[in-house]
Amino acid sequence: MSGAEKIDVTVTEITPVNELVTRFKFERTDGGLLPTFSGGAHTVVEMKDGKTTRLNPYSLMSDPMDQSAYTISVRRDDEGRGGSLFMHQRVTVGDQMVISYPVNLFSLDLRAKKHLFLAGGIGITPFLSQIKQCERLGGSWELHYACRNEALGSYVDELTSKHPYEANVYYDDQDQTIELENLLNGQPIGTHVYVCGPKGMIDWVRSTAETLGWPSEAVHYEEFLAPQPGKPFEVKLAVSNKVIQVGEDESLLEAMERSGVDAPYLCRGGACGQCETRVIDYAGNFIHRDHWLEEEEHASGDKIMPCVSRFEGKTLVLDR
Amino acid sequence: MSKFEFPPSIKSRPVWGTLEPRAGMHHLMIADAEGAEALLDVATPELAARAHIIFIAKGTTFGDALRALNPAQYYEGPSYAAAASRIERVLQDAKMSTQVYLAGTEGLMGQAMRACTDAGIPHTAIQTEHRGSTARRMQCVHCKGITEEVEIDPFVCSHCGLNLFVRDHYSRRLAAYQGVCIDAEDPGNVPDSKGIYE
Numbered sequence: 001m002s003g004a005e006k007i008d009v010t011v012t013e014i015t016p017v018n019e020l021v022t023r024f025k026f027e028r029t030d031g032g033l034l035p036t037f038s039g040g041a042h043t044v045v046e047m048k049d050g051k052t053t054r055l056n057p058y059s060l061m062s063d064p065m066d067q068s069a070y071t072i073s074v075r076r077d078d079e080g081r082g083g084s085l086f087m088h089q090r091v092t093v094g095d096q097m098v099i100s101y102p103v104n105l106f107s108l109d110l111r112a113k114k115h116l117f118l119a120g121g122i123g124i125t126p127f128l129s130q131i132k133q134c135e136r137l138g139g140s141w142e143l144h145y146a147c148r149n150e151a152l153g154s155y156v157d158e159l160t161s162k163h164p165y166e167a168n169v170y171y172d173d174q175d176q177t178i179e180l181e182n183l184l185n186g187q188p189i190g191t192h193v194y195v196c197g198p199k200g201m202i203d204w205v206r207s208t209a210e211t212l213g214w215p216s217e218a219v220h221y222e223e224f225l226a227p228q229p230g231k232p233f234e235v236k237l238a239v240s241n242k243v244i245q246v247g248e249d250e251s252l253l254e255a256m257e258r259s260g261v262d263a264p265y266l267c268r269g270g271a272c273g274q275c276e277t278r279v280i281d282y283a284g285n286f287i288h289r290d291h292w293l294e295e296e297e298h299a300s301g302d303k304i305m306p307c308v309s310r311f312e313g314k315t316l317v318l319d320r
Numbered sequence: 321m322s323k324f325e326f327p328p329s330i331k332s333r334p335v336w337g338t339l340e341p342r343a344g345m346h347h348l349m350i351a352d353a354e355g356a357e358a359l360l361d362v363a364t365p366e367l368a369a370r371a372h373i374i375f376i377a378k379g380t381t382f383g384d385a386l387r388a389l390n391p392a393q394y395y396e397g398p399s400y401a402a403a404a405s406r407i408e409r410v411l412q413d414a415k416m417s418t419q420v421y422l423a424g425t426e427g428l429m430g431q432a433m434r435a436c437t438d439a440g441i442p443h444t445a446i447q448t449e450h451r452g453s454t455a456r457r458m459q460c461v462h463c464k465g466i467t468e469e470v471e472i473d474p475f476v477c478s479h480c481g482l483n484l485f486v487r488d489h490y491s492r493r494l495a496a497y498q499g500v501c502i503d504a505e506d507p508g509n510v511p512d513s514k515g516i517y518e
Contacts, residue, residue, distance in 0.1 A: 213342060
């Protein structure tokens with residue numbers, strides 16, 4: 001079975017945080033301890049919705065050393081494929097669910113002398129566990145957190161009351177913006193910057209850092225992409241000797257799984273590289289959406305990341 | 321010609337690059353002797369205006385040409401040891417928007433790189449270019465003493481007097497190659513010394 005090892009859990013608390021965000025608490029169904037993890041890790045939550053099984057990654061926001069429970073925060077996305085709506089509308093306290101072991105694609109670089117966290121909206125969640133880790137290890141950190149408005153500022157009160165000197169909050173509706181250039185330019189040698197938020201914010205931070213001369217090794221980012229719907233297409237899987245149809249609302253990876261093919265995966269969000277698949281033959285156009293492959297690899301037509309990328313055309317043959 | 325083509329070697333051996341101008345708010349340039357030529361090649365007027373050049377002349381006369389670049393700050397000193405405290409101080413105050421350029425001998429680049437990585441700069445973000453002498457900074461693995469500017473193999477440890485074989489095994493932490501006793505099992509049976517790359 002592909003993916004990280006699974007854990008059976010029970011939902012023990014559901015707490016609305018604000019109009020869009022709800023927090024879920026999971027404890028092991030067998031009463032045992034959960035594994036510790038490292039700040040920035042995520043878990044993949046299985047959602048059984050009738051015939052459809054969705055596997056969505058969510059950042060763990062609880063204390064990495066707390067083995068009694070994991071918590072995640074889910075932002076409702078009314079436009080998405082329904083994973084967040086399922087969590088918000090269908091999951092109730094006492095439900096049994098399956099989650100994966102923690103996987104970390106956004107860990108702290110512990111060689112850093114200082115950690116600079118930049119969060120946008122729900123992108124705050126990985127930092128909540130990283131901050132707890134920093135507090136435990138005595139690491140120096142600073143947070144700059146941009147939210148739409150006070151009502152949607154998830155965990156702002158908790159952060160600013162516990163960490164009045166480290167946590168800085170900016171509200172869009174009050175025209176407050178992170179003074180990024182000054183902020184990055186003034187950081188002492190040995191600082192690493194971490195950004196999690198909308199794609200525009202990640203691009204802004206990465207390009208500003210590059211222009212200022214920051215080494216790319218000290219710039220970390222996490223953006224989970226949800227698979228986007230698209231036109232249905234047909235794929236031939238050469239190793240499994242199957243021809244499968246990828247539906248409008250499912251990803252190529254999900255279509256392979258539905259057809260009984262055990263394809264590798266980890267993050268399901270175009271970030272980790274596990275599902276990288278070799279293309280044997282194609283006639284048509286790739287719709288690459290991952291940020292794992294390099295631009296040249298996207299252009300080459302040799303590889304595809306089936307968790308988020310799609311295809312439009314006559315023939316696609318994969319080495320799977 | 322101050323450039324040297326190093327023969328292929330084991331993975332531990334450092335691979336030096338070619339300096340290129342990079343975006344940055346500050347440029348820290350450290351070179352010794354013929355390394356100045358690499359700085360002169362890379363330092364555009366825009367770079368020089370934001371550059372702090374630290375130059376170990378070692379009897380060369382590149383100082384005037386480097387000064388003529390009009391760097392924001394210029395320092396010239398007789399040895400790395402003499403410049404070390406200045407380099408540490410500069411790194412203490414440096415910001416993440418600083419690009420580092422190292423050029424010259426392996427001993428200079430290795431020691432300056434160690435100072436930079438100790439300060440928290442990822443080693444892969446530091447640019448280097450070898451110029452000039454191919455002499456090595458060697459650590460005796462037996463007494464741990466460092467012998468600078470070793471040009472021959474084998475050589476005699478300047479601390480404990482053992483006959484040492486020059487290895488390509490490099491330590492980033494020590495900024496030195498490893499020298500291992502060549503006649504431990506048959507004392508006195510030491511091959512004639514020759515140039516390291518002969």
